[in-house]
Amino acid sequence: MTNSKLDRLSALLEGLAPVVTMSLSPQARLEGALQPENDSALQLLFLTRGRAELKIAGVSQRIEAPTLVAVRACQPFVLHQFSADDPHRLITAHVQLTGPVATLFLEEFDQPRAVYLAHEEPSLRLAVAMIESELNAPRCGQPALLNRAGDILFIGLLRHLVANPVVQGAGLFNGLADPRIARALVAMHQRSAFGWNLALLAEEAGMSRTAFATKFHETMRRPPGKYLATIRLALAQRAVDLGKGLKEAAKVAGYENSSALSRALARARLQPALN
Numbered sequence: 001m002t003n004s005k006l007d008r009l010s011a012l013l014e015g016l017a018p019v020v021t022m023s024l025s026p027q028a029r030l031e032g033a034l035q036p037e038n039d040s041a042l043q044l045l046f047l048t049r050g051r052a053e054l055k056i057a058g059v060s061q062r063i064e065a066p067t068l069v070a071v072r073a074c075q076p077f078v079l080h081q082f083s084a085d086d087p088h089r090l091i092t093a094h095v096q097l098t099g100p101v102a103t104l105f106l107e108e109f110d111q112p113r114a115v116y117l118a119h120e121e122p123s124l125r126l127a128v129a130m131i132e133s134e135l136n137a138p139r140c141g142q143p144a145l146l147n148r149a150g151d152i153l154f155i156g157l158l159r160h161l162v163a164n165p166v167v168q169g170a171g172l173f174n175g176l177a178d179p180r181i182a183r184a185l186v187a188m189h190q191r192s193a194f195g196w197n198l199a200l201l202a203e204e205a206g207m208s209r210t211a212f213a214t215k216f217h218e219t220m221r222r223p224p225g226k227y228l229a230t231i232r233l234a235l236a237q238r239a240v241d242l243g244k245g246l247k248e249a250a251k252v253a254g255y256e257n258s259s260a261l262s263r264a265l266a267r268a269r270l271q272p273a274l275n
Helices: 011-017 104-111 121-137 142-163 171-179 179-190 196-203 210-222 224-241 246-251 258-274
Strands: 018-024 029-032 041-047 049-055 059-064 065-072 077-081 090-097 113-116
Touching: 011 104, 011 142, 011 179, 041 049, 041 077, 041 142, 041 224, 049 113, 059 065, 059 113, 065 104, 065 142, 090 104, 090 142, 104 171, 104 224, 113 142, 113 196, 121 142, 142 171, 142 210, 171 179, 171 210, 179 196, 179 224, 196 210, 224 246, 224 258, 246 258
Parallel strands: none
Antiparallel strands: 018 090, 029 077, 041 065, 041 090, 049 059, 049 077, 065 113
């Protein structure tokens, strides 16, 4: 079992492999078009001053600065700032997720997440301060600095979502908020190719097999074996996309052999057609 001081996010960040790119909006209105092909990215909309209205799927909500809104990049939205006297206060960050946990992570954003930043944790306040300082007095290297601030903003967002899971909800952030389930999740994120089974994961969580299997399924909406299989398949697919052969990809992802991986990839390709 891991020690009690558990780092819940480092392994997750490695599994997400985020690439954050920030930009300043030249207008007081932002629109995101439906982009089914961009299903591995998150859009962060950052209002640093004033008020704005966010409309997604016909539903509107008003937001007050400073607020960070996270929306799936493939989802259409409209963000309209009520006061256009300082349009450069509307900032966007595109977070491209290139790691194997991306699909599981993005399930948590079927609905937009809004975080009011005024009283948030130090990492978010630091990112806000860095961005505000750069906007007030731009200097050399601004794009690089803003992107670094975007990295901090993203990590701060993850910390907030883990610390404030949906009440009586389920999903990745609720799992990471539960100390026992979190230990099993971190273990799977850190060592996806290891020969995990129910007994070993239950031991990692400090629970009986039956209690762990039940609690994991309730919290994560899927059994532990299926969660691990999803990560392994994504690892293998990424290895194949990078030009590695099936044998090497199978080894990286923890499959018994290339034949087992080939069957798993075939089932994954067939699944959308069956749904």
